[in-house]
Each structure stands twice: as C-alpha cells, then as structure tokens.
Amino acid sequence: MSSRGEKRRAERDGAASTGSGASPMRKFYWALGLVAVVGVAVVGYAVGSKRLGRVATQPVNVPGLDDMTTLVKKAQGVTMGKPGAPATIAEFGDFMCPACRDFDLTVKPELIRQFVETGKAKYIWYDFPLVSIHPNSFVAARAARCAEDQGKFWQYQNVVYRNQARWDELKSPVAELLSYGDSVGADPGKFARCVRSDAHAGLVSAEMRLATDLGLNGTPTIMVSAGSGSMPRKLEQIDFASIKAELDSLLDSIPVKAGGGR
Amino acid sequence: MTRSDRADPPTSRMVVAILSMVGFFVAFYLMAYSLGWMGSLICGISSCETVQQSSYSKIGPVPVAAIGAAGYVVLLVLAVLGLQPARRASRAIGGLLLAGAALGVAFSAYLTWLEVGVIHAWCIWCATSATIITLIFLATLPEVGRIRGRREAP
Numbered sequence: 093m094s095s096r097g098e099k100r101r102a103e104r105d106g107a108a109s110t111g112s113g114a115s116p117m118r119k120f121y122w123a124l125g126l127v128a129v130v131g132v133a134v135v136g137y138a139v140g141s142k143r144l145g146r147v148a149t150q151p152v153n154v155p156g157l158d159d160m161t162t163l164v165k166k167a168q169g170v171t172m173g174k175p176g177a178p179a180t181i182a183e184f185g186d187f188m189c190p191a192c193r194d195f196d197l198t199v200k201p202e203l204i205r206q207f208v209e210t211g212k213a214k215y216i217w218y219d220f221p222l223v224s225i226h227p228n229s230f231v232a233a234r235a236a237r238c239a240e241d242q243g244k245f246w247q248y249q250n251v252v253y254r255n256q257a258r259w260d261e262l263k264s265p266v267a268e269l270l271s272y273g274d275s276v277g278a279d280p281g282k283f284a285r286c287v288r289s290d291a292h293a294g295l296v297s298a299e300m301r302l303a304t305d306l307g308l309n310g311t312p313t314i315m316v317s318a319g320s321g322s323m324p325r326k327l328e329q330i331d332f333a334s335i336k337a338e339l340d341s342l343l344d345s346i347p348v349k350a351g352g353g354r
Numbered sequence: 355m356t357r358s359d360r361a362d363p364p365t366s367r368m369v370v371a372i373l374s375m376v377g378f379f380v381a382f383y384l385m386a387y388s389l390g391w392m393g394s395l396i397c398g399i400s401s402c403e404t405v406q407q408s409s410y411s412k413i414g415p416v417p418v419a420a421i422g423a424a425g426y427v428v429l430l431v432l433a434v435l436g437l438q439p440a441r442r443a444s445r446a447i448g449g450l451l452l453a454g455a456a457l458g459v460a461f462s463a464y465l466t467w468l469e470v471g472v473i474h475a476w477c478i479w480c481a482t483s484a485t486i487i488t489l490i491f492l493a494t495l496p497e498v499g500r501i502r503g504r505r506e507a508p
Contacts, residue, residue, distance in 0.1 A: 117363050131375065132379075134379070135383050138383060139386050281390040
C-alpha cells in the first residue's frame with residue numbers, strides 16, 4: 093500500500109515538475125510567435141507601402157517636347173570623348189536590335205579607337221527603342237541610364253548587348269538586367285531602386301521623340317557632323333570603312349585655325 | 355530525468371530570444387532598403403537614407419544590415435536551443451550567447467561611432483538596433499554566473 097502511495101506521489105511530483113517547465117516554455121513560444129507575427133506584419137507593411145511603383149517598361153508622356161529647344165534640352169544622350177572634339181558621331185540605337193548589337197560590338201570599338209581616343213570625335217548615344225516590335229527594349233534603355241548614374245553606361249551597354257539573346261524574349265527581363273549591373277560593378281541597391289521604378293523614363297521617351305522628329309525609322313542610325321553649327325548627316329552605309337571615309341572627309345573640310353587647331 | 359532537465363527554463367534566454375527576433379526584423383527592414391526592395395525608409399526625424407547610402411553601409415558587397423540580421427538569427431537560435439531541457443545548463447551555449455552578444459555590442463558601437471563621427475547623420479533604425487543588442491548583452495550577463503556555477507559544481 094505504502095509503495096503504491098509513494099509511486100503515485102512520485103508520478104504527481106514528476107507531472108508537477110514537468111508542468112513547471114512546460115508552462116513557461118509554452119508561454120515563451122506563444123510570445124515568440126506573437127513577436128514573429130507582429131514583426132512580419134509591420135515589416136511587410138513598411139516594405140510594401142514604400143515599395144516602388146510599377147517598373148516603367150513603356151514610353152511616358154513628357155510635356156513640352158513639341159518645342160524643339162525643350163526637346164533638345166531633355167534628350168541628353170550619353171557622351172564619350174572630349175566634349176570639344178571637332179567631329180561628332182551620334183548613334184540612335186535599340187538594345188533589342190540585333191543589327192545594333194553587331195554594330196556596337198564590332199564597328200563602334202574601332203571608331204572609338206581611331207576617332208574618340210585620338211580626340212578627333214566624340215561619340216553620343218541616343219536611345220531609340222522600337223517598342224512596337226521590341227517590348228523589352230525600353231526597360232533595357234532605362235536600365236542602361238541607371239548604370240550611367242553610376243558612370244557605368246558603356247560597360248553596361250556592352251554586357252547587355254553581349255547577352256541580348258538571354259533577355260530579349262523574357263516576359264520580364266528586370267532580374268536579368270539587374271544581374272548585369274552586378275557584373276559591371278554598379279551598386280546593387282542603388283541600381284535596383286533605379287531600374288525598379290520609372291527613373292529615366294522621361295529621358296528615354298524624349299530621345300525617342302527626338303529620333304522621330306529627325307525622321308528616323310530604324311536602328312542603328314549613325315549621324316556624323318563636324319565643326320560648330322554643321323548639320324548632322326545621316327549615313328546610309330554604316331560599315332567601318334564608310335564611316336571612317338565620311339569622318340575623314342568632314343575633318344578635312346574644317347578650316348584650320350591660326351593656332352594650328354581645327 | 356537529470357537535474358538540468360528539471361531546471362526551470364532561464365528567463366534571461368527567453369528575453370534574448372524575443373529581443374533577437376525583434377532585432378532581426380529591424381535589421382531585415384534596413385536590409386530590404388539596402389538591396390533595393392523598396393524606394394525609401396520610414397524614418398521620422400533622422401537621416402536613415404544618408405546613413406544607408408553611405409559607403410559604410412556595406413562591407414564589400416554585403417550590406418551591414420544583412421550581417422546584423424544574420425547575427426540576430428544566430429542569437430535567436432542559440433537562445434532557443436539553450437531553453438531546451440537538455441541544454442539549459444550548457445556552458446557552451448552560455449559562452450556562445452555571451453560572446454555573440456558582446457561581439458554584437460562592439461560592432462554596433464563601431465557603427466554608432468561612424469554615424470556620429472564620420473557620416474554625421476543618424477538613423478533611428480540603427481539606434482533601435484544598437485539599443486536592442488545592448489539589452490541582449492545585458493540579458494546574457496547571467497550566463498557568466500551559469501558558467502561559473504557549473505565549473506564550481508562538484
């Protein structure tokens with residue numbers, strides 16, 4: 093009898109000790125769960141409410157572009173080379189266009205080597221995404237301008253062209269375009285915030301309008317000019333030899349100043 | 355059942371776990387901004403974006419906030435492990451909690467010094483995280499006694 097009583101007492105003590113350990117732990121898990129739920133809700137709301145709007149993938153309306161002065165002011169291309177170089181090579185390009193890709197990866201480097209690096213010409217890129225046939229080209233153009241914000245435009249352009257086949261048919265190319273930012277050493281956070289927004293949509297749209305107003309209808313379009321005030325000339329042949337011949341001729345036509353410079 | 359199994363769960367470790375969970379969410383919020391998941395921070399009167407966009411907000415490619423979030427996860431896991439009946443008297447977990455919290459306080463003090471002395475801007479979320487890690491450190495102090503008590507036990 094006494095042994096059965098001791099056994100019951102032992103069981104009761106065991107239950108009590110287990111209970112004294114389990115109850116605070118249960119309360120603790122409830123508290124931890126509550127903090128987790130509140131944390132997810134608060135941080136989720138905070139991130140969601142400050143989330144960037146839709147990524148701008150299509151041209152936007154920019155007021156005032158009917159005025160040519162405003163249009164030229166807003167359609168600021170990306171320039172490489174000496175601002176005061178005697179000649180100018182302007183390219184209107186589309187990141188999804190295969191011919192632009194070929195031009196930028198083959199002809200452009202030679203133009204840069206022979207004319208830009210020697211100070212004879214500056215090179216200006218203008219965006220002309222043909223959005224009706226190239227649905228991803230507008231966002232790619234914006235992404236390149238986001239890279240330009242960090243001084244990485246030309247490197248980024250090169251990577252985007254080299255990988256054109258990887259992103260041009262994607263339903264959403266944003267993730268792929270963001271990864272190219274990493275490969276050129278752009279600050280990932282800053283770059284992502286820029287791409288995942290409508291940043292530079294107005295700029296790219298203004299350049300598209302400039303191209304349209306100039307009567308351009310295809311890419312790549314190369315225009316050259318030399319000397320101050322000369323009208324840019326659109327080139328029909330855009331192989332290196334033809335562009336070189338045109339530039340040499342233009343540079344030769346510039347009168348030599350008394351100081352020896354053009 | 356051993357003596358350590360029957361011991362009450364240490365309240366200090368519960369406090370560490372709960373504070374670590376709160377700290378994780380604060381660090382995660384800053385990390386979300388740093389990684390470009392959102393456009394701006396809810397910041398009040400401080401200058402969070404100045405701090406978060408400074409060159410000191412990253413160590414190499416890794417956002418400082420991500421390091422903080424990872425640190426809080428480690429402390430949370432250690433504290434929850436240390437609350438399990440079989441590990442309530444664990445010297446190893448006590449030592450790791452103490453060392454982790456001390457490291458966190460030192461890192462946080464360095465970041466606060468950067469804000470005050472170098473960036474000349476402060477961020478309310480960084481200050482919140484600094485407060486949390488300090489409280490966690492204070493909550494880990496009983497581990498000293500736990501380690502010593504265990505050593506002295508026959």
